[in-house]
Amino acid sequence: MITEKPRIQFTPERLERAREILTHYPEGKQKSALLPLLHLIQEQEGWTSPEAMDYIADFLGIKPIEVYEVATFYTMYHLEPVGKHVIEYCRTGPCMIMGGEEVYAHLKKKIGADDGETSPDNLFTIKPVECLAACGWGPCFQIREKYYTHLTIEKVDEIIDELKK
């Protein structure tokens, strides 16, 4: 008998977390765990690859298409490989009128990547996103779970230099 070992699987800690998440929903409604589990596998793998999606489909006992259609609908799942740090900057009105245009232009120049691109050193990927619910503290971006607010050109330099270390 030939058994194919899945190329992607949760680490033991994440497997435990995934199983705990499944308990949040009534019997038979485990598909509800799809978004949280996609976050979990992306946190582990860095991006949401087709293999990762297939693994989650298998894990939840749903069809792969049910995962693909969800992963492509929401903006937080990276469907292509990304750099070490994904900088998601808010491009919506309130941040833009507070100097966002200049700050983000500087950010892209400093990193050497444009919207949707990854820097040559593979350290940074830049993604424009819509409103991050931090309008009074803008301009802002987030890197993984951390928010960076009240951005200025000087502050961007500091943050990026620190992350390069």
Next chain:
Amino acid sequence: MSSERLKILTANADIPGIETFEVYRKHGGYTAVEKAVKTMTPDAVVEEVKKSGVRGRGGAGFPMGMKWSFLAKPEGVPRYLVCNGDESEPGTFKDHWLMKTIPHLLIEGMIVSSFALGANTSYIYVRGELMYVVKILEKAIAEAKAAGFLGKNILGSGYDLELYVQPGGGAYICGEETALLESLEGKRGNPRNKPPFPAVKGLYQCPTVVNNVESISTTPWIVNNGGEAYAAVGIGRSTGTKLISASGHLKKPGVYEIPLGITVNEFIYSDEWCGGIRDGHHLKAVVAGGSSVPILPAALLLKTANGEDRLMTYESLADGGFATGTMLGSGGFIAMDETSCIVRNTWNFSRFYHHESCGQCSPCREGTGWMEKVLHRIEHGHGSMHDIDLLVDVSKKIEGNTICPLGDAAAWPVASAIRHFRDEFEWHIKFPQEATRPGAVYRGHMELA
């Protein structure tokens, strides 16, 4: 001044450690749960919320008690309370602030509200970008559970409640309650056709109430002090206090808890609140209730068309209808000074709605794209006079013709910008070279404040 103001949500916000159960409890936290589950019936809690007159704080402003009273209660079918923490309306960040600052207030509100509705499993759906807030809430839930305020047989009352936090995946549309429920079921966030309403068929086709974070957070105070005390604050049908997310060119942007009924003028210029417009600048326009509501020029924002002081209430901001008024909406208050380009901002918002349209209804899916394209060409110096009427035409064809309100939300900012700032659009078209110079801003006959 500020010390005299009644703070219903934020009274304890500045206390160090208020995010922990211990400190929150020490300052009177969870007394509403004790009072509700030990001394009140679920219907009595519903009655107090009805009396309070509190209206949905997510933007729609529908009376919360009435929404609760629609909940179907068929025998043997579970009921759900789902908190809408998807806060994504541009200009709005009060729920984000409230959840990260006083997480236990929402947890306490979820417990008393779930008790009132007879829900034994409840969810807080938080936009996925706020994963750090998800973790703050999960910690708060674990603390509350360890203290006996969640789980089986809460405080010996016989009432059981499990509370979970669910992260979204990044989609504005999931702030619409039926899209949120689809998302919570692990699907794309496509809004559902109504009826049936969630109160009859919601999560897993069971009766469900969906309420905003701020709305639910009012319930501990209402339980403790009574609905009438809540209704005593405010004016008319705008009862209680409201969190306003103030952003843009203000001296002190931030989240403020205001008693509904102060004047817009006071909110902008008083040191108690926003402290006025940044130095050396003047107010040009405001989007008063999140990006979806009509933009108003300064003069019409501060005074109604009849010359009366405009108040921070649902009714006063709407005075004059869409011809001369706007909406309180989510309380996302975006102030723009004379350096702001209305065309550029309108294009920015239309790009937002195009990006966020779920694609289900063609008027919204196609119309938002057209509006973005036309606004892009006007802003970049390639527009024609015909484009202005074309935008109005497209916006009218989206409005009212979609399953959910995203279509309206996309149409209103464009229609209102043209209604009040038509000369600025015309200037972009007539003088493209001037208008597309970096930093160029229209300096026409604009009345500033």
